[in-house]
Amino acid sequence: MNTSSWLMLFLDNVVMLGIGIYVGRKLLYKVFSKREQEADERAANILKNAELQAETLKKDRMLEAKEKYLKLKAEFEETTNQKKNLLLQNESKLKQREQQLNQQAEQQKRREAELDQQKHTLAQQQDALNKRKEEVERRRQEAEQMRAQQVEQLERIANLSAEQARDQLVETLKAEADSRASSYVKNVIEEAKLTATKEAKKVVIETIQRTATEHAIENCVSVFNIESDDVKGKVIGREGRNIRALEAATGVEIIVDDTPEAIIISGFDPVRREIARLSLHRLVQDGRIHPARIEEVVAKTRKNIEDEIVEIGERTVIDLGIHGLHPELIKMVGRMRFRSSYGQNLLQHSREVAKLSATMAAELGLNAKLAKRAGLLHDIGKVWPEEAELPHAILGMELAKKYKENAEVVNAIGAHHDEIEMTSMISPIVQVCDAVSGSRPGARREMMESYIKRLKELEELATNFPGVTKCYAIQAGRELRVMVDADHVTDERASALSFEISQKIEKEMQYPGQIKVTVIREMRSVAYAK
DSSP states (O other): OOHHHHHHHHHHHHHHHHHHHHHHHHHHHHHHHHHHHHHHHHHHHHHHHHHHHHHHHHHHHHHHHHHHHHHHHHHHHHHHHHHHHHHHHHHHHHHHHHHHHHHHHHHHHHHHHHHHHHHHHHHHHHHHHHHHHHHHHHHHHHHHHHHHHHHHHHHHHHTOOHHHHHHHHHHHHHHHHHHHHHHHHHHHHHHHHHHHHHHHHHHHHHHHHHTOOOOOBOOSEEEEEOSOTHHHHHHHOGGGHHHHHHHHHHOSEEEOOSOTTEEEEEOSOHHHHHHHHHHHHHHHHHOOOSHHHHHHHHHHHHHHHHHHHHHHHHHHHHHHTOOSOOHHHHHHHHHGGGOEETTEEHHHHHHHHHHHHHHHHHHTTSOHHHHHHHHHHTTGGGGOSSOOSSOHHHHHHHHHHHTTOOHHHHHHHHHTTTSSOOOSTHHHHHHHHHHHHHHSTTSOOTHHHHHHHHHHHHHHHHHTSTTEEEEEEEGGGTEEEEEEOTTTOOHHHHHHHHHHHHHHHHHHOOOSSOOEEEEEEOOOOOOOOO
16 A cells, blocks of 8 residues: 555544544533533422421421420419419418507507506505505404403413413313323224234235136146157157257257157256247158258247247236336246246236235225236246346346336335335235235145256256356256267267266255266268359
């Protein structure tokens, strides 16, 4: 191909390229124009929507502002009305107060006028009284003159002076008065001797008739009834460990013999027997009987018994109408329920003495409430939980003093066994009523008090040995069970300890038959798996 051909081809290509560029620019212009138009339309739509939203928002804000304005206006009007009403009320109160002050001022004026009138009247009465005094004084002087003249005339007639005549008259009247007084006293004494014994018997008999109560003799044995004899095996436990744990925890003897459907609980302390009976009842109902469970149930039962003691004391003082008794004394009154005196229940005895004392004091015209209080508390020294060397009457008197009881009540408690001198009329009444309550046929067994005292002395004797934690006298004092601390007493020492206790019992105590001393040492090894 020659040069002209190449030139023509190049020119054709240049021309075609220019045409392509021109057409392309036209097309691009149309495309850009269309897009610009669409963008303008979108911008117009956005502006229009924005204007609509702004208008709507403006209307909403105007409505909210209007509502807020109306609300504030209403609150302002309400506040204004309240203040206006308050001002009206205050104005009304001020007017009423002004009226009251005016009335009081008028009343004050009237009172002042009345006082002036009364002063005037009193002045007139004072003048009249002064005149009356002057008249009385004048007449008294005239009477004195007339009396002096009459005395002179009588002295001339009787040839005696006034003092001599007076002395003779006094001697005569004195002799006559002495004669009549001695005769009257003699008659009164004779009549009192004839009627004193009769009246005293009448008061005592009426008191006893009005305060009749039943007597209950306390025993040292309680019977626990069971539904079947299968329960006895559970109570005894494997190799007797359950019954030993129960006896160790309660301090009583559990007797499981051939008696059908019954377990015997033996012990001299009624509180221990009751704890053992209730614990046994709970264990049998629950069915789980093992040493750990026994200790848990006994501890809960002991706590319940303490609560019951307080309740019994409160119920007793309420029944007797005694008020203001110290809580500790109320608790001791409740403990009387589980204490006996010569076989007679101490609480029933004290209630009876209280009623007898109140009735007898009322018959004699004395303070029945104080007599009833003293009668209830007269044996309070017997239930003091700690052992004391003092007699129970003196100990009860000290307790009554400690808890701020009336002096007459304190004296009646201390003097009801003649340990101290009686200083109140209530004291002999309490003493008599105590004797009446205890001397009725069948009321007491005389050996019970000494028997219980011997058992307590037996327990105290063993408790004094080192290493002893608990000690219980069981089987009516024929056996002594001693619990020792396993950490301080070895097995060899336990054997020696039982011998030492038995030797000391032989030397220091008097008892029938023989006493078996059993020293119990229990070693517990406890570990926890975590």
